[in-house]
Amino acid sequence: MAKISSSTETEQCIESLIAVFQKYAGKDGYNYTLSKTEFLSFMNRELAAFTKNQKDPGVLDCMMKKLDTSSDGQLDFSEFLNLTGGLAMACHDSFLKAVSSQKRT
Amino acid sequence: MAKISSSTETEQCIESLIAVFQKYAGKDGYNYTLSKTEFLSFMNRELAAFTKNQKDPGVLDCMMKKLDTSSDGQLDFSEFLNLTGGLAMACHDSFLKAVSSQKRT
Numbered sequence: 001m002a003k004i005s006s007s008t009e010t011e012q013c014i015e016s017l018i019a020v021f022q023k024y025a026g027k028d029g030y031n032y033t034l035s036k037t038e039f040l041s042f043m044n045r046e047l048a049a050f051t052k053n054q055k056d057p058g059v060l061d062c063m064m065k066k067l068d069t070s071s072d073g074q075l076d077f078s079e080f081l082n083l084t085g086g087l088a089m090a091c092h093d094s095f096l097k098a099v100s101s102q103k104r105t
Numbered sequence: 106m107a108k109i110s111s112s113t114e115t116e117q118c119i120e121s122l123i124a125v126f127q128k129y130a131g132k133d134g135y136n137y138t139l140s141k142t143e144f145l146s147f148m149n150r151e152l153a154a155f156t157k158n159q160k161d162p163g164v165l166d167c168m169m170k171k172l173d174t175s176s177d178g179q180l181d182f183s184e185f186l187n188l189t190g191g192l193a194m195a196c197h198d199s200f201l202k203a204v205s206s207q208k209r210t
Contacts, residue, residue, distance in 0.1 A: 010151040013121045014193045016114050018200065032201060046115040077197045078190075085186045088119045092182045095123065096137060 020046060021080050033074035039064050050087065125151060126185050138179035144169050155192065 021034070024042040029035050034042060043051045043060055051060065067079050075083075129147040130139050139147060148156045148165055156165065172184050180188070 008151045008153070009121050009125050010147075010189065011154070013118045013125075014189060014196060016118045017193050018197050020114050020118075021197075042115075046113045048113070049116070078194055081190045081193060084115065084119060085183075085190055088122050088186060089183055091119060092123050092126075 017081070017084060018077075021077055030074065033076050034080060035074055036064055039075055047087070122186070122189060123182075126182055135179065138181050139185060140179055141169055144180055152192070 020042075022031075024038045024046075025032055025034050027038050027041065029038075040060060043063075054060070056062075063083070064075070067075055067083050069079060069082075070076070125147075126139070127136075129143045129151075130137055132143050132146065134140050134143075145165060148168075159165070161167075168188070169180070172180055172188050174184060174187075175181070
């Protein structure tokens with residue numbers, strides 16, 4: 001994908017999300033969705049810190065099914081954004097809980 | 106906010122979204138939501154390329170109302186993610202349209 005000229009942190013972040021999605025979506029089959037194999041590759045490389053801490057080996061299968069709201073066996077960009085947004089929410093919630101417990105001690 | 110050790114592009118992006126939100130949310134009032142003033146500051150600084158191209162002066166008021174799904178006059182982190190996700194979707198859709206029109210010519 002051609003680099004979009006961007007300057008702010010938010011613009012760079014939007015550009016990164018699109019670039020990462022296209023990088024993994026372009027590995028096999030249809031270029032603009034993540035197949036199961038592409039999703040697993042994304043999770044094991046880009047989110048390895050999360051993935052390797054999962055004790056249940058079926059967790060990625062389960063995530064793919066939940067994210068694939070259109071049930072077509074592929075994740076489109078909006079379904080991919082639900083994944084990254086969900087992880088961002090979880091990180092932010094952990095941060096708020098840590099702040100809240102610090103205030104109590 | 107303390108820097109989270111991160112290495113991949115996706116992890117950096119999640120970290121950036123949280124850091125940018127907290128930077129603007131911490132400017133006045135309650136630290137973990139964007140007030141109207143903080144939202145306008147975010148839009149004018151972080152997304153100036155988008156904001157300055159809007160011809161209707163009421164567009165930011167309208168966006169704030171639509172994003173504030175809880176109608177409390179503040180944007181929490183999940184409402185903020187809907188904004189950045191919506192912009193990422195719009196950019197990605199434009200890209201797909203450009204690819205599709207290139208293929209047709």
